[in-house]
Amino acid sequence: MAIPKVCGIETEYGIQAVNLPESNPIAASSILVNAYVAQAQKKVGWDFEDESPGRDARGFAREGAMPPEIETNLANAVLTNGARFYVDHAHPELSTPECATARELVLWDKAGERILALAMAAASRVLGPDQEIVVYKNNSDGKGNSYGCHENYLMDRSVPFSRIVQQVTPHFVTRQIYTGAGKVGAETIGPQGARGPVTFQISQRADFFEEPVGLETTLKRPIVNTRDEPHADPRRYRRLHVIVGDANLAEVATFLKVGTTALVLSMVEDDFFAKSDLSIALPVRAIHQVSRDLSLEEPIEMADGGTMTAVDVQWEMLALARKYAQSRGMDCVGGADAGEELLERWEAVLEGLEGDREDLARSLDWVAKYRVIDAYRERHGLDWADRKLAALDLTYHDVRPARSLFSRLDMERLTTDDEVALAVTEPPGSTRAYFRGRCLQRWASSVAAANWDSLVFDLGSDPLRRIPMMDPLKGTAAHVATLFDECETPAELLARLGA
Amino acid sequence: MAQREVKKRTAPARDKQAEEEAPPQSAKGEKLKAELDELLDEIDEVLEDNAEEFVRNYVQKGGE
Numbered sequence: 001m002a003i004p005k006v007c008g009i010e011t012e013y014g015i016q017a018v019n020l021p022e023s024n025p026i027a028a029s030s031i032l033v034n035a036y037v038a039q040a041q042k043k044v045g046w047d048f049e050d051e052s053p054g055r056d057a058r059g060f061a062r063e064g065a066m067p068p069e070i071e072t073n074l075a076n077a078v079l080t081n082g083a084r085f086y087v088d089h090a091h092p093e094l095s096t097p098e099c100a101t102a103r104e105l106v107l108w109d110k111a112g113e114r115i116l117a118l119a120m121a122a123a124s125r126v127l128g129p130d131q132e133i134v135v136y137k138n139n140s141d142g143k144g145n146s147y148g149c150h151e152n153y154l155m156d157r158s159v160p161f162s163r164i165v166q167q168v169t170p171h172f173v174t175r176q177i178y179t180g181a182g183k184v185g186a187e188t189i190g191p192q193g194a195r196g197p198v199t200f201q202i203s204q205r206a207d208f209f210e211e212p213v214g215l216e217t218t219l220k221r222p223i224v225n226t227r228d229e230p231h232a233d234p235r236r237y238r239r240l241h242v243i244v245g246d247a248n249l250a251e252v253a254t255f256l257k258v259g260t261t262a263l264v265l266s267m268v269e270d271d272f273f274a275k276s277d278l279s280i281a282l283p284v285r286a287i288h289q290v291s292r293d294l295s296l297e298e299p300i301e302m303a304d305g306g307t308m309t310a311v312d313v314q315w316e317m318l319a320l321a322r323k324y325a326q327s328r329g330m331d332c333v334g335g336a337d338a339g340e341e342l343l344e345r346w347e348a349v350l351e352g353l354e355g356d357r358e359d360l361a362r363s364l365d366w367v368a369k370y371r372v373i374d375a376y377r378e379r380h381g382l383d384w385a386d387r388k389l390a391a392l393d394l395t396y397h398d399v400r401p402a403r404s405l406f407s408r409l410d411m412e413r414l415t416t417d418d419e420v421a422l423a424v425t426e427p428p429g430s431t432r433a434y435f436r437g438r439c440l441q442r443w444a445s446s447v448a449a450a451n452w453d454s455l456v457f458d459l460g461s462d463p464l465r466r467i468p469m470m471d472p473l474k475g476t477a478a479h480v481a482t483l484f485d486e487c488e489t490p491a492e493l494l495a496r497l498g499a
Numbered sequence: 500m501a502q503r504e505v506k507k508r509t510a511p512a513r514d515k516q517a518e519e520e521a522p523p524q525s526a527k528g529e530k531l532k533a534e535l536d537e538l539l540d541e542i543d544e545v546l547e548d549n550a551e552e553f554v555r556n557y558v559q560k561g562g563e
Contacts (some may be wrong), residue, residue, distance in 0.1 A: 012562040023558055090560035142554065147562030217563035243563065358531060375535055376542060391550035392542065394557055405545055408538060 002266035002332040003237075004429055006154035006472045007108050007258055008098050009365040011247050012091040012147040013116060013399070014136035019128070025090035028133050032092050033075035033085055035126055038118035040079070040425075047449035047456055056215050057161045057228035057238065078450040080425050080441045081111060082433030085119075091147050092116065092135060097433030098452075098472050101334035102259035102342065104428050106251050107415045111423035113137060113249075116399050118424070138397035139204040142390055145188045146208040148217065149247035153262055154472055155238040157230075159269050164240065165213050165224045167268045170278040171261065171317060172223050172244045173287045174310040176203045177296060178349045181246035182366030183207075184294070184373065184384070184393040198292055199384040200373070202366045204246045205290035212283050217243050223283055231452035233470040240265065244287075249397065249406045251414040252363035256349060259333065259342040264317060266332035267324050274321055278313055279303035279444045294370070296353055311353055318346050362412045369396050372405065433476030443490040459491055467497060 017028040022351060025208055076086040082097030094112040099105040116135050123133045134194040140146045155164070180202035188207040201207075214222035242261065248254040267273060280286045281301040289298060292309045299307035308316075330339025352360040359482040360367045373392050382388060396405040427437025432453075439447055439455055448458035457465045547553035 014557070014559050016557060089562045091562045093562075136557075141557050141559040143558060145559045145561050147559060150563070218561055354507075358528070371535070372542075376539055379539055387554045388546065388550040390554045391547055394554065395545050395547070398545075403545055405511065405542070408541065409544070 001256060001328070002269040003154060003156050004100060004334075004375070004473060005262035005266055005332055006098050006100060007102070007105050007110075007262055008096045008147070008152045009254075009258070010093060010095040010150045010152070011109070011112060011137060012088060012093045012149070014138055014147065014397070015091060016134045016136070018132040019130050019132060020133070026087060029087040029090065029092040030075040031123050031126070032116075032119045032133055033077060033087055035122035036085065036115065037075075037077045038380070039122045040118075045181050047451040047454060052229050053227055055228040057226040057492055076437065078440060078447075079115070080427070080444075081108065082427035082431075082437035083108065083115070083425060084452075085115060089147075092119070096387070097427050097437065098431040099428050099433075100430035101338050102262060103338065103414060103429060105258050105335070106254045107419055107423050108428060109248075109254055110251065110415050110420045113399055114420050114424050117401060120400060126378065135399045136397040137249055137399055138181065138394070139247055140183060140187065140207070142183075142185065142187065146187075146205060146221075148205075148230050148243050149245055150217075151242040151245055151258060151261065153240045153242065153265050154232070155240050155265060156269050157238050158403060159232065159238070161226070161238075163271070164265070164268055166279060167273040168240075168261075168264060169223055169283050170214065170280050171264045172242070173280055173283050173300075174285070174290060174313040174317075175257065175260060176206060176246070176291060177310050177314065177353055178364055179245055179248065179253055179362075180204070180206075180291065180366040181248055181253075181397075182369035182393070182415065184389050197384075199287055200294065200370055201291045201370065202294065203287075203291040205244065208289050209244060209284060211288050214242070215324075223287060232472050232489075237472070246365070247397075248365050250363060250365045250368065250411050252345065252349075252412050255342075255414055256345060260317070260321075260346055262333050262499075263321055263324070263330075263339075263342060266328075267320065269332075270324070270328060272320065272324050272328075276316070277304065277309075278316055280313075311350060312347075314350055318343070340409050345360065362410065365396075365406075368406075368409050368411065372396075372409070429477030432469045432472050432475035434477050435469060435480055437478070438484050439490075439493075442484065446490040457490055457494060459494070465494055467494070 001428055015025050015028055017023040078084055084095040086093055091428040094115060099108055106167040120133060139149060181204045183204045185199050186198035186201060186207055208221050209223055210220045211222040213224045213226060215226045223244050225241050225243045230237045230239045245257055248257060281303050286300045296311050297309055299309055302308055325339055328337055333339050357367055361371050373389050376392060377389055401407050427433045436450060436455060446457050446459060447455055448464055449456040453469050455467045483496060487496060
């Protein structure tokens, strides 16, 4: 039986320092993180002991082959909602707490945006009157530089990695038709061998994928990333690190991105695709092709010699998912009701993509963005290369509510403002993030360091005490809420846990 | 090899001819169009004063 698909999203935000002449993006990112932390809570350091981003899921490690990915001197904080907010390379990055369902993850992803908005406001208070640090939730600067929005899914270690690669690739190539965040123009040579003319494409990220499978994340990016760093018991679990997605602002798009992928991975785990091979002949070529085909009607060459459109592949996936739901149930994605909502929304979006796209203009990023930019272009008689359209594209992703084009579009919500505000400081109750977040809410001054799979307490006189959290499904509200109610001090908590 | 048969759950793909002969926009369509026009009127408020410079200055280092 497929295990529950615990999931999370790491978003690297684009950053622009306005009127900070001596600044660089690393310094600006640090200002943001530190300003937020200073006004929100005591800073708790990150514990790097279990980090091993160079480990490869195919079974080999590349020690020394890659520069260290983690710069330990940079601003880095664990928040009371269980998230991590830090500087990664030259970007502020927010990793959500682990969530149990797609709906939960939509909420904590939105809380992440809110945290960035609060960080910008906090930074403004320490900067000069004409200075500002602005962040964008997108994946490209339009000049060939990309930064990621990575998803993570908990998987059963016993599933052969080669099966995951084979069976999830068709989903990663085609899901962009509803997860794409849209982009004016192109940044690489496309599948036809010529640079243009690409007016608008579905995905921000598709241009940057060059390999079907691999360990890299910063060059020669692979559709399936092999980073094997489970942040959990490695004998039982794998964390599938998905780098192929766009950062979404539309809640429905995030919901579908996470929900369909969690379900497809559960089906892979239960070997449900064994008799339904949807392998694509040339996945890298196809991912570029699908992103540039706004008609959604171009056939993709399949490995068996036939052809299908991206929408066809998604209909097939959905039909199989319905069969899976009937025969195996939907506990892996949060139960029957959550599963039914997912299947219904999945079907509705495919119908919309084949029918009147206008119906999706309030649910999908790329459809919403294209509709506005194309209308603006027509009204002013602009060429697609006009910089005003590229500016409009960027403005869509501006995280400042007053400046964001996205926030003016009255997009469909799956959350409320009150829920998002609460999720800025409260962890989800459904995973170990609850334990992490509650410890930081109650006893931040006693927490010396935190990681995804451990907390280290400093109680003063004793040696540091490390509490392992190797199971993402333990330490939930159901497990430990009462324990927190009963403990007055961290020493009591540690004693009760036998740590 | 023959095109793969795909069972669709919806009506057949859009008919180009039928699209051209589509009836006049419904009331819902008119409302959406009016909203879009209003939004386009507002866009100059959010669009940076100097789009050229704004786009040129937006340069990011790679990440991940």
